[in-house]
Amino acid sequence: MTGNPQILANLVRARAATEPDLDVLTFVDVAADGRFVDEVRTYARLWQNGQRTAAALKALGMKAGDTFAMVMDNHPEFVDLMVASSILGTIFVPIDPRTRGDKLGYMLDFAGCTGAVVADGALAEVRKVWGGRADRWILPLHGLGADLPMPPLEVASTDPEATMQLLYTSGTTGDPKAILTTHAKFMTGGTVGAILGLTRADRPYTGLSLTHANAQVITLGIALVMGLRAVISRRFTKSRLWDITRSYGCTMFNLLGGMTTAIYAEPRRSDDRDNPVRMVLSAGMPAVIWEDFARRFGVTISEFYGAAEGGLTFNIANAGPVGSCGKAPPNLELAVLNEDGERCAPGEAGEICFRNADGSAPTVRYLKNPEASARKTAGGWLRMGDIGHLDERGWLFFDYRIGGGIRRNGDFVNTAFVEKTIAELDAVADVFVYGVPIPGMAPGEKEVVAAVMPTDRDQFDPQAVLAACEARLDANSVPRFVQIVDEIPKTASEKPQERFLLQAFDAAAPNVHQRDWSPRP
Numbered sequence: 001m002t003g004n005p006q007i008l009a010n011l012v013r014a015r016a017a018t019e020p021d022l023d024v025l026t027f028v029d030v031a032a033d034g035r036f037v038d039e040v041r042t043y044a045r046l047w048q049n050g051q052r053t054a055a056a057l058k059a060l061g062m063k064a065g066d067t068f069a070m071v072m073d074n075h076p077e078f079v080d081l082m083v084a085s086s087i088l089g090t091i092f093v094p095i096d097p098r099t100r101g102d103k104l105g106y107m108l109d110f111a112g113c114t115g116a117v118v119a120d121g122a123l124a125e126v127r128k129v130w131g132g133r134a135d136r137w138i139l140p141l142h143g144l145g146a147d148l149p150m151p152p153l154e155v156a157s158t159d160p161e162a163t164m165q166l167l168y169t170s171g172t173t174g175d176p177k178a179i180l181t182t183h184a185k186f187m188t189g190g191t192v193g194a195i196l197g198l199t200r201a202d203r204p205y206t207g208l209s210l211t212h213a214n215a216q217v218i219t220l221g222i223a224l225v226m227g228l229r230a231v232i233s234r235r236f237t238k239s240r241l242w243d244i245t246r247s248y249g250c251t252m253f254n255l256l257g258g259m260t261t262a263i264y265a266e267p268r269r270s271d272d273r274d275n276p277v278r279m280v281l282s283a284g285m286p287a288v289i290w291e292d293f294a295r296r297f298g299v300t301i302s303e304f305y306g307a308a309e310g311g312l313t314f315n316i317a318n319a320g321p322v323g324s325c326g327k328a329p330p331n332l333e334l335a336v337l338n339e340d341g342e343r344c345a346p347g348e349a350g351e352i353c354f355r356n357a358d359g360s361a362p363t364v365r366y367l368k369n370p371e372a373s374a375r376k377t378a379g380g381w382l383r384m385g386d387i388g389h390l391d392e393r394g395w396l397f398f399d400y401r402i403g404g405g406i407r408r409n410g411d412f413v414n415t416a417f418v419e420k421t422i423a424e425l426d427a428v429a430d431v432f433v434y435g436v437p438i439p440g441m442a443p444g445e446k447e448v449v450a451a452v453m454p455t456d457r458d459q460f461d462p463q464a465v466l467a468a469c470e471a472r473l474d475a476n477s478v479p480r481f482v483q484i485v486d487e488i489p490k491t492a493s494e495k496p497q498e499r500f501l502l503q504a505f506d507a508a509a510p511n512v513h514q515r516d517w518s519p520r521p
């Protein structure tokens with residue numbers, strides 16, 4: 001008996017019986033000497049490791065409905081744990097290992113995690129926020145369950161609409177929200193693969209983090225459901241991207257936001273077109289480099305738009321105009337609505353919204369936040385929080401994020417965490433963090449600016465501020481610029497007035513400083 005195939009453990013068990021030796025997942029890391037070091041997961045090994053890992057979690061007292069965190073990069077054990085959690089009926093909580101301090105503690109505790117499986121590089125941070133708590137367990141990543149026998153555990157997960165994982169949003173306007181994501185949602189990878197026209201001859205690649213929905217559904221989900229031999233990097237590397245695709249014969253990969261510009265900015269090489277990639281799936285390819293990118297690397301560009309909560313559009317391989325993120329698939333209805341809830345005319349900007357093709361509203365559930373869940377689908381539409389427009393033929397174009405949130409490298413920066421980090425420094429009297437668009441960035445993306453009022457301007461060291469941010473924040477949240485000001489302009493109600501800071505901002509001005517810093521690879 002194989003059980004419902006919409007449950008990950010059942011899918012893996014069934015494929016382990018029919019295609020046990022298929023190298024469905026290959027995880028690649030770049031060694032210090034530049035060599036590629038890889039580790040393979042066949043369906044048979046995924047099932048065996050899932051069983052052993054489930055036994056280890058069960059020995060810790062984990063049972064159906066319990067939550068635990070996975071704080072790690074793209075390790076093969078990430079998927080072992082997903083299978084194990086599916087076997088036990090537990091709920092896993094993926095957390096980017098670069099998350100630190102108060103934000104990390106919040107994410108672990110808000111989700112009600114009883115424990116965490118943590119990669120070596122993140123152990124110190126997790127122990128810092130959770131150390132000494134007898135009611136929480138912390139396990140290092142490697143060797144989990146390796147010495148335990150493989151018992152014949154039955155798959156406890158039976159309902160595809162039950163919660164499989166808690167996916168955190170980026171938290172642009174406060175603490176990140178946790179989305180209750182179902183087993184069935186993960187399995188939509190098969191549908192996405194069909195829309196993209198992928199076949200068993202394709203080999204997808206990603207360097208995006210498995211802690212987010214993009215890599216989970218578009219690469220991992222596609223591979224596991226369709227039986228494609230995916231390649232997954234430990235982390236994104238723009239300098240070795242094409243080398244990896246050549247070495248492993250990858251035919252497509254997916255990118256977010258500013259990654260496209262970063263790859264395009266790499267020095268041109270005579271072998272740029274000498275690669276096996278036929279399609280790049282992008283979310284935020286700048287229109288100004290779209291066609292040149294395709295010519296330079298000999299690929300087609302497919303663009304998409306969506307979010308972990310739902311909503312989806314595709315512009316597959318030049319079917320629509322350059323710069324468009326596409327049209328909705330047949331199961332969804334797309335609309336751009338004005339503030340009165342009316343459909344906007346072609347070319348008129350409004351909020352991007354979706355509903356099911358039958359007219360019903362998609363289901364969105366945020367953990368412990370029914371008010372936010374209701375707002376997300378107010379009026380029967382899934383409201384994306386983004387402004388866009390449709391052209392005369394119904395192709396969608398993304399314009400910007402509502403509220404001016406900072407989207408950077410495809411993710412949204414929580415300015416509250418950045419401001420807290422800077423405000424705690426003795427040299428800082430006041431601070432406000434905002435975003436500024438820089439020429440060449442992906443549409444809707446901004447660089448992070450920290451406007452700082454020093455306690456002593458003559459003694460103030462902006463490099464110390466940037467160093468403190470790099471030490472305490474995830475890489476994507478570290479400001480690119482420190483703008484020194486005499487005071488933060490505010491309204492009578494003490495609300496900072498961003499427009500005045502933005503008007504005064506000049507990257508070349510003597511009061512604006514930046515560090516010779518690049519995001520961690």
